[in-house]
Amino acid sequence: MPIPFPSDEWIKALKDQLNDSPSYAEIAKNWEGDFYFQIDWPSGAPPTLLYIDLWHGKCRDAFQVTEAATHKPAFRLSAPFDNFSRVIKGELDPLQAMVTGKIRVQGNMVMLMKNIPTVLEFVRVCQQVDSTFPLLP
Amino acid sequence: MNGYPGQLLVVDLTRGRIEVQALDPALLRASLGGSALAAELLYPHLTAALDPLEPDNPLLILGGPLTGTSGPSVGRFTVCAKSPATGLWGESNCGGFFGPELRFAGYDGLLITGRTPEPVYLWIHHDKVEVRPAAHLWGQADTYQTQNQIRAEVGEKLARVLCIGRAGEALLPYSLLLCDHGRVAGRTGLGAVMGSKNLKAVAVRGTRKIPLAREAEFSRLRSAANLELRNSTYSTTLREMGSAASAEFFDFMGEMPKRYFTSGVFEGAGRVSGAVMAETILTGVSTCHACVIACGRKVTLPGEAEGKGPEYETIVGFGPQLLVDDLAAITRLGRLCDAYGLDSISMSNVIGLAYLLCAEGKLTAAEAGGPLEWGDPGGAERLIHLTVRREGLGAVLAQGARALGRHCGAEDEAVQVNNLEVAYHDPRASSGMALVYATSPRGACHNQSDYFMVDLWKDTNYAGGELQDPRAGAEKAANVALHQDWRTVHNALVQCFFASVPLETTLDLVNAATGFDYSMDELHQVGERAWNLKRAINHRLGLTRANDTLPKALLTPYKEGGSEGLVPDFPAMLSAYYAARGWDEVTGCPTRTTLERLNLKFVADDLEKGLA
Numbered sequence: 001m002p003i004p005f006p007s008d009e010w011i012k013a014l015k016d017q018l019n020d021s022p023s024y025a026e027i028a029k030n031w032e033g034d035f036y037f038q039i040d041w042p043s044g045a046p047p048t049l050l051y052i053d054l055w056h057g058k059c060r061d062a063f064q065v066t067e068a069a070t071h072k073p074a075f076r077l078s079a080p081f082d083n084f085s086r087v088i089k090g091e092l093d094p095l096q097a098m099v100t101g102k103i104r105v106q107g108n109m110v111m112l113m114k115n116i117p118t119v120l121e122f123v124r125v126c127q128q129v130d131s132t133f134p135l136l137p
Numbered sequence: 138m139n140g141y142p143g144q145l146l147v148v149d150l151t152r153g154r155i156e157v158q159a160l161d162p163a164l165l166r167a168s169l170g171g172s173a174l175a176a177e178l179l180y181p182h183l184t185a186a187l188d189p190l191e192p193d194n195p196l197l198i199l200g201g202p203l204t205g206t207s208g209p210s211v212g213r214f215t216v217c218a219k220s221p222a223t224g225l226w227g228e229s230n231c232g233g234f235f236g237p238e239l240r241f242a243g244y245d246g247l248l249i250t251g252r253t254p255e256p257v258y259l260w261i262h263h264d265k266v267e268v269r270p271a272a273h274l275w276g277q278a279d280t281y282q283t284q285n286q287i288r289a290e291v292g293e294k295l296a297r298v299l300c301i302g303r304a305g306e307a308l309l310p311y312s313l314l315l316c317d318h319g320r321v322a323g324r325t326g327l328g329a330v331m332g333s334k335n336l337k338a339v340a341v342r343g344t345r346k347i348p349l350a351r352e353a354e355f356s357r358l359r360s361a362a363n364l365e366l367r368n369s370t371y372s373t374t375l376r377e378m379g380s381a382a383s384a385e386f387f388d389f390m391g392e393m394p395k396r397y398f399t400s401g402v403f404e405g406a407g408r409v410s411g412a413v414m415a416e417t418i419l420t421g422v423s424t425c426h427a428c429v430i431a432c433g434r435k436v437t438l439p440g441e442a443e444g445k446g447p448e449y450e451t452i453v454g455f456g457p458q459l460l461v462d463d464l465a466a467i468t469r470l471g472r473l474c475d476a477y478g479l480d481s482i483s484m485s486n487v488i489g490l491a492y493l494l495c496a497e498g499k500l501t502a503a504e505a506g507g508p509l510e511w512g513d514p515g516g517a518e519r520l521i522h523l524t525v526r527r528e529g530l531g532a533v534l535a536q537g538a539r540a541l542g543r544h545c546g547a548e549d550e551a552v553q554v555n556n557l558e559v560a561y562h563d564p565r566a567s568s569g570m571a572l573v574y575a576t577s578p579r580g581a582c583h584n585q586s587d588y589f590m591v592d593l594w595k596d597t598n599y600a601g602g603e604l605q606d607p608r609a610g611a612e613k614a615a616n617v618a619l620h621q622d623w624r625t626v627h628n629a630l631v632q633c634f635f636a637s638v639p640l641e642t643t644l645d646l647v648n649a650a651t652g653f654d655y656s657m658d659e660l661h662q663v664g665e666r667a668w669n670l671k672r673a674i675n676h677r678l679g680l681t682r683a684n685d686t687l688p689k690a691l692l693t694p695y696k697e698g699g700s701e702g703l704v705p706d707f708p709a710m711l712s713a714y715y716a717a718r719g720w721d722e723v724t725g726c727p728t729r730t731t732l733e734r735l736n737l738k739f740v741a742d743d744l745e746k747g748l749a
Contacts, residue, residue: 093595095386095593095594095595096594096595096596096597098370098371099370099371099590099594099595099596099637100595100596100597100598100637101365101369101370101371103370104368104370105370105373109370109373109374109377109378109382110377110378110412110415110416111412112374113374113378113382113383113385113386113410113411113412114385114407114410114412114413115385116385116386116389117389
């Protein structure tokens with residue numbers, strides 16, 4: 001049954017998918033860094049934050065954030081709901097989204113640029129999560 | 138005139154004549170500035186009979202309507218002439234501060250003809266132009282020293298100096314012009330044109346304001362554009378890692394060539410990227426006039442003073458192309474090229490071919506003045522010195538890769554188009570670059586269109602249509618042409634390609650600066666017209682369809698790596714490109730219909746007369 005994006009259920013499903021992926025484990029074996037995904041809503045409602053901790057080819061933790069101040073992740077990816085959705089659906093290239101500012105990246109860009117294959121593999125796994133995209137809230 | 142000082146400084150070195158020539162407003166509207174205006178101005182003078190190193194070859198240095206403003210990354214200027222490397226249209230643009238300063242001095246550009254009996258430099262300041270002796274600077278080993286010495290001589294610390302090095306003096310067809318903190322007009326050998334005039338340098342100082350049509354509107358627009366540009370992810374990567382920010386990505390995609398274009402993999406590539414530079418030797422950044430990106434690198438090697446760090450092309454040319462993984466050694470080779478005034482793309486290409494020919498047994502160590510072994514940067518350093526002195530094999534290397542290949546009975550192994558060595562964005566990973574290299578008016582060049590940004594980074598700011606597979610063929614031909622047109626507009630402005638600014642913003646900025654109030658279609662036509670005009674110039678200089686080709690190496694698939702097994706379907710792409718351009722399928726020449734649509738009827742008439 002499709003899981004709504006963004007939600008605590010969705011990010012936990014992604015965690016399982018990542019930990020079940022041998023190719024992600026191999027490609028991301030040198031990756032160290034956690035993320036916030038900040039999903040901005042067209043209604044102007046407070047953004048939804050998803051947290052995910054990625055460490056040497058595995059996902060150590062993932063959940064929807066309710067208390068943003070308690071975390072200081074290495075990266076924050078911010079974008080409108082529609083842009084995130086299009087990347088997960090495979091309609092928007094993730095690199096194009098970053099270069100053209102459709103997804104904003106804050107964090108250690110050196111680390112990110114050294115690990116583009118990891119980024120692409122991560123997105124590929126995201127696309128494998130059986131997702132639905134209801135416009136919330 | 139809004140957006141322009143409206144005049145050209147014309148210097149005839151043979152006759153010692155210095156004049157100021159007003160620029161035709163209609164011509165400015167048709168071409169904006171930069172290399173597009175240069176094509177209009179030089180069109181009558183560039184003929185097949187003209188020897189690029191003879192005094193009559195005009196050397197034209199031009200800014201654009203935004204040069205010197207605080208618009209987004211518009212501190213650049215262009216240098217144009219008939220190229221001694223290709224014998225065709227020569228063009229190269231450059232950052233730093235020289236271009237803005239020339240406009241502050243009251244000139245859109247500087248047209249230099251003739252030759253002085255002894256070396257000289259020009260000193261342009263406060264409505265004065267002086268021709269000063271430069272024999273004491275001729276032969277100087279370092280272009281930075283030349284700049285400093287001239288600044289001291291003219292007594293103006295803020296003077297900007299554009300100079301050549303020993304390579305330009307020695308008339309090498311891949312010598313460059315350098316200014317400021319190592320910003321270069323590197324390609325097509327225009328340093329040799331300047332050297333052939335016995336002109337060592339141009340120094341300039343000015344304090345005038347650039348007139349703008351709607352100053353308040355321009356100010357608001359450029360502030361917003363710069364803010365957006367500064368905060369973009371792409372700019373952030375360039376600021377943090379320089380032009381080699383994408384090195385790992387290009388390596389992963391198989392777009393970064395290795396072992397002189399013969400290998401798709403090199404484990405050491407990951408040790409010489411912009412990211413590694415940032416983590417190891419980077420100690421600062423540098424910027425061109427009013428640029429918010431700051432892609433320039435300052436690096437400090439152990440026991441040495443801080444100096445310029447290498448850009449992507451220099452890193453690949455002296456790194457993975459030679460299987461060298463020593464960032465310090467690459468930095469030193471890049472600095473040696475700057476000191477001599479050599480284009481590091483061409484120089485590293487020539488050296489890469491020498492290494493390959495040695496590996497294949499077609500060139501001996503004795504002939505090369507010592508061993509050339511993959512992974513050893515020492516051989517490269519030796520060859521650079523030999524080249525500038527034209528000593529031993531250096532006499533051959535000084536003529537470029539094609540000459541070296543011919544010398545060793547392997548001309549087809551030289552990776553060049555129209556005798557311009559290929560930049561390091563491999564069309565086997567980004568098929569659009571196949572057309573870009575083959576049809577660029579100045580030979581194999583990534584600065585007439587950086588289509589790899591579309592193919593790989595999916596930057597669609599300047600290319601329409603749906604995204605296409607980076608390996609797709611003829612179906613992307615029209616998109617490549619469109620991208621070339623827009624990049625020609627940028628080369629007219631003259632705006633840095635790193636400033637990925639939406640076209641709507643560019644249009645608004647141009648209109649606020651000039652008052653031309655172009656539509657988007659009219660602005661596009663500026664690029665298309667200039668592209669076709671340069672093409673027509675090249676036809677007059679002898680170019681035919683046979684020139685639109687790719688070297689054998691780029692049509693040979695890699696056996697491994699990110700672009701393993703792939704080659705662009707080049708013949709089909711070229712035919713589709715001609716159709717998209719409105720060029721004759723047999724001759725490759727723009728048709729009369731195309732030229733007349735672009736208000737270039739006089740060019741169509743001239744071409745017909747020439748063909749007759």
